[in-house]
Amino acid sequence: MNEILQLLKKAEMFSAMRDEVLEKLSKVVIRSKVKAGVNIIKKSTKGKSMYIIAEGTVRVHDGNHVLTRLKEGDVFGEYALLDEEKRSASVTADTTTLTYQLQQEDFYQLMSSNTNFLNGVLKVLIKRLRERNELEEKLARSYKKIHKQKLEIEEQHENIKEQKQQLEQHNFDLLKLNEEKNQIMSVVIHGLKNPLTSSLCMADMLSRKETEEKEQEKEQIELICKSLRRMNSMINQMLDINTIESKKIRLNFEKIYISQVVRDVVKNFKPFIDQKKLQVELKLQAISAKLNEVYLFQIIDNLVSNAVNYSPEGGGIRISLFEEGPYARLEIVDEGPGIPSDQLEKIFHKYHRQSTKLIDTNEQSGLGLAIVKKYVEAMKGEVWCESEEGKGARFIVRFRQFIETPDHA
8 A cells, every 4th residue: 555655646646635635545546457568548539547657658649659658657548537538649558567547436536525636636737738838839939930931931932933034034045146146157157158269269270370470469369369268267167067066056947949059059169160171060950958058058069169179170070969759869979089988987077088189178177078967967868978989979968858738728
């Protein structure tokens, strides 16, 4: 009995009660022992008993979530002394646990005969209520703090979103400006290349002309030739294949008659053709394709330039344009030295050039055929070369034809 009295005195709920009251209480409590893992209280069940832990430990839990752990001298289930509501949590023994159980009807009898007993119980319940109020106040402050942080985060998110939209707009504007810049550069280069080629040709012809002109005039003509060659080199650098590879240019495509572009290019090379007494044969069908005019002109210009440069004096060049299924096929054939078989796969690589003693309007860059390949592929076409050493070369370019469909609207 003394053991039960000592335990009741340790319990906060009964610590202020006199010994005679605790002695009465010790006579009505029920001693019980449970093994580890056994439920003492199950959540959502009605209860009419309070428990005091004499030995062992228990856990108060909601499912797998542990709310707290209790040990010797702790009390649980005290609200069941005042009402019969369902339990708000489960209590399970962690170890073999000895408890003393006080039932509701015994509690009412003791309370009706001893106000001191009632005071002790009320003190504990009031303390629990105050602790709950303090906890609710802390939770309220935390909620306000979290709500404020949430508003700040939302404001930062909106700012970031706005900045992202501005960056996307700036990026779009820069891309558009870059595309316009590339287009302008192409137009400028195209506009400079043609007259420059003709001027360079005429200047070379003048410098080679055997006349009795004064030495000073010859020097002036040579100065013109050097200046034109420098300009030509600068334009070739602007067409550097590295620039083509590093930018994804959005091309403007339109219906173009390839035969007309071929005639324009050949006309520009007429001074060179006449100078070397070359025979140029054109067999061109009126075939159109959806292409970029600047790129197409540069492709044909480079291929014709190669044919003129590598053809022997008095030789022939054949240029054909014809249908090949759904494709437009352009062939440029020369009677030059040809290309060794081990060189064929390399001629479209950057800086690969064949040696020649003839005039080369692209002699400084060594990029002509590499540019041709990049421009053709940019327009979804194909280019390749067929050649045998000593038997000239045949360059073939294929593009899908442009076929207009009737409007069924």
